[in-house]
Amino acid sequence: MRRSLMRSGVIKMTKMEQDTIITIRNLSRTYIMGTMQVPALNRVTLDIRRGEFATIMGKSGSGKSTLLHQLGLLDTPTEGEIVIDGVEISGLSESERTRFRLEKFGYVFQEYAILPELTALENVYLPVMALGMSQDECATKGMDALKKVGLDGRANHRPRELSGGEQQRVAIARAIINKPKILFADEPTANLDSVSSRQILKLFRALNRDIGQTILMVTHELEDEEFVDRVIWLTDGEVVEREG
Amino acid sequence: MTSTTTQLKISAFLAYKSIAKGNKGTSVLTILIMALAFVNLMFMSSLFTGLTDASENQVIETLYSNIVIEPKDEETYIKNPDSILKKVNIVPGVLGTSAQYLTASTIVHEEKSGAWTVRSVDPDDEVLVSAIPEMMIAGEYLSKYDRGEIVIGKEIAGGHGGSLEHISLGGVVVGDTLEVAFKNGVRREYRIKGIFDTNFIQSNQLAYITEKEMESVLGTSDMTSQILVKTEGKGGEDKYVEQFTMLGVHEDIKTWEVYAGIVRTVSQSFAAINALISVIGLFVAGITIFIVIYVSTVSKRRQMGILRAIGIKESIIIQSYVFQAVFYALCGCIAGLIVMFMVLVPYFIRYPLVFPTGDVTLVVEQNNAISRGAGLIVAAMIAGFIPSWRAVRETILDAIWGD
Numbered sequence: 001m002r003r004s005l006m007r008s009g010v011i012k013m014t015k016m017e018q019d020t021i022i023t024i025r026n027l028s029r030t031y032i033m034g035t036m037q038v039p040a041l042n043r044v045t046l047d048i049r050r051g052e053f054a055t056i057m058g059k060s061g062s063g064k065s066t067l068l069h070q071l072g073l074l075d076t077p078t079e080g081e082i083v084i085d086g087v088e089i090s091g092l093s094e095s096e097r098t099r100f101r102l103e104k105f106g107y108v109f110q111e112y113a114i115l116p117e118l119t120a121l122e123n124v125y126l127p128v129m130a131l132g133m134s135q136d137e138c139a140t141k142g143m144d145a146l147k148k149v150g151l152d153g154r155a156n157h158r159p160r161e162l163s164g165g166e167q168q169r170v171a172i173a174r175a176i177i178n179k180p181k182i183l184f185a186d187e188p189t190a191n192l193d194s195v196s197s198r199q200i201l202k203l204f205r206a207l208n209r210d211i212g213q214t215i216l217m218v219t220h221e222l223e224d225e226e227f228v229d230r231v232i233w234l235t236d237g238e239v240v241e242r243e244g
Numbered sequence: 245m246t247s248t249t250t251q252l253k254i255s256a257f258l259a260y261k262s263i264a265k266g267n268k269g270t271s272v273l274t275i276l277i278m279a280l281a282f283v284n285l286m287f288m289s290s291l292f293t294g295l296t297d298a299s300e301n302q303v304i305e306t307l308y309s310n311i312v313i314e315p316k317d318e319e320t321y322i323k324n325p326d327s328i329l330k331k332v333n334i335v336p337g338v339l340g341t342s343a344q345y346l347t348a349s350t351i352v353h354e355e356k357s358g359a360w361t362v363r364s365v366d367p368d369d370e371v372l373v374s375a376i377p378e379m380m381i382a383g384e385y386l387s388k389y390d391r392g393e394i395v396i397g398k399e400i401a402g403g404h405g406g407s408l409e410h411i412s413l414g415g416v417v418v419g420d421t422l423e424v425a426f427k428n429g430v431r432r433e434y435r436i437k438g439i440f441d442t443n444f445i446q447s448n449q450l451a452y453i454t455e456k457e458m459e460s461v462l463g464t465s466d467m468t469s470q471i472l473v474k475t476e477g478k479g480g481e482d483k484y485v486e487q488f489t490m491l492g493v494h495e496d497i498k499t500w501e502v503y504a505g506i507v508r509t510v511s512q513s514f515a516a517i518n519a520l521i522s523v524i525g526l527f528v529a530g531i532t533i534f535i536v537i538y539v540s541t542v543s544k545r546r547q548m549g550i551l552r553a554i555g556i557k558e559s560i561i562i563q564s565y566v567f568q569a570v571f572y573a574l575c576g577c578i579a580g581l582i583v584m585f586m587v588l589v590p591y592f593i594r595y596p597l598v599f600p601t602g603d604v605t606l607v608v609e610q611n612n613a614i615s616r617g618a619g620l621i622v623a624a625m626i627a628g629f630i631p632s633w634r635a636v637r638e639t640i641l642d643a644i645w646g647d
Binding site for chain 2: 117
């Protein structure tokens with residue numbers, strides 16, 4: 001109720017609320033495996049601030065990817081509340097969730113999740129194409145995004161002609177092309193060598209610093225801590241936090 | 245929400261990229277299979293159409309021409325045939341008429357004999373309504389004033405590989421003498437002037453003598469059993485029948501279709517067989533496309549998950565696969581038409597299939613090609629939709645990271 005009144009402008013958000021882009025309250029996710037119930041997240045309560053570069057860390061099976069999937073609307077929680085940019089997610093239909101992902105989120109996955117049939121530029125401008133932009137606008141925005149990740153010279157190359165690090169930078173360019181409210185990254189450096197990994201993390205850091213991009217990243221590399229503002233540590237589906 | 249135009253644009257873009265930048269071998273193979281499916285659909289229907297067409301043409305060209313004027317029910321002969329011929333011949337579109345007298349006869353040569361129909365004709369008129377004068381395989385056709393000469397079909401003559409060799413005269417040749425016993429009891433000897441082969445079993449059992457000869461047999465003139473009328477084209481005979489009636493021809497006027505009863509029955513049976521084969525053909529084509537798209541969706545399962553994750557609507561993904569299926573079907577139709585028109589049709593014109601009803605070639609009808617092409621495209625749309633629809637039903641997480 002309060003949320004909808006906030007959205008309609010009847011109630012003004014507090015400064016704290018304005019600064020918060022993701023609010024999570026008592027979020028749980030339990031998987032059913034046969035007759036077994038496997039809890040992956042256990043009553044997680046958390047806020048993510050605008051412009052924050054936060055990382056979710058934890059051991060394998062701690063629930064870090066599960067948490068990212070709930071926040072990225074790739075999965076549906078068993079219970080709890082998620083409010084993103086003032087919108088309570090549980091009230092969205094499937095098509096609204098799709099639209100929400102397109103307009104407000106950017107994703108970078110562990111694998112270089114770009115389409116092999118498309119060039120780097122085409123991969124990058126796909127989201128804005130889906131938003132109805134013209135071919136020229138798509139190409140211009142795509143080139144801008146590629147420039148930001150330092151790949152404007154490789155625009156017409158197809159994924160198989162790019163290195164792993166370059167493919168991941170294409171994925172990042174695609175993730176930021178529509179100026180998303182939040183960029184989700186699920187172990188984006190897991191398949192990269194150390195040099196490429198540092199390049200990607202520096203790129204995230206630069207995006208966060210230069211354009212205030214909110215980034216929520218899952219990683220299991222402890223040394224990634226040096227690039228982030230905040231570490232959210234998960235243990236057995238529960239949050240233990242510390243500043244980066 | 246994403247507009248329909250934007251959706252179609254992205255679907256077409258993804259489909260185009262998938263085909264253009266995807267595996268060329270798979271695309272070529274799929275199009276080849278679609279082309280074969282289309283040829284399969286077209287071939288049988290074209291063959292059946294060709295068979296029907298050949299049979300109908302034989303009825304028209306060697307038996308009854310386009311229209312037959314017969315005596316009224318209660319009469320044996322046509323009264324005032326000259327008056328009728330005058331009326332009919334002035335109608336625009338009438339290319340020729342031939343008054344004939346038909347009689348049953350027994351034809352004998354040495355020890356062999358048989359019962360056949362003898363037609364008497366004016367050869368000058370007959371060439372205008374019948375193709376038989378052009379189908380001589382030995383000797384020549386009758387001339388207007390021939391007397392004591394007969395032209396016979398190869399099923400009567402025998403010795404030419406006919407289907408009714410066992411009841412033929414056993415291989416008579418031009419110049420041999422035949423004895424003909426007419427229905428009125430008159431017996432005459434005739435020299436064989438020519439033997440014809442129409443490739444049509446029914447007309448190959450006819451014998452022809454001149455009108456003048458028949459008059460001497462009957463002892464009277466102006467006896468006409470039927471008048472054959474040749475008109476322009478095939479299929480518009482009813483309008484001529486109407487005009488003849490309006491001009492005062494009150495005889496029994498029938499189109500060739502009335503005499504093509506057996507052909508029509510066969511045609512209807514072919515149509516039923518053809519429909520069955522078409523349904524099976526479409527089903528096989530649909531299953532083929534289904535498998536191709538299914539394999540594609542399985543191999544691109546993760547890609548589909550990624551597209552959905554970044555906010556591409558499921559309907560766009562499904563449409564892109566439907567577009568691909570339609571593209572394969574369309575290319576298959578075009579390739580199939582090329583095979584039909586550039587290979588099969590010319591081949592069968594050169595080497596027609598020999599049926600008892602005549603030489604059969606492939607007749608590709610425009611409506612047939614359109615309906616079968618449309619059927620193939622609809623089958624492809626369904627076959628493209630089902631696997632992609634099933635694929636987008638799984639969760640995004642299963643699609644990207646599932647087993």
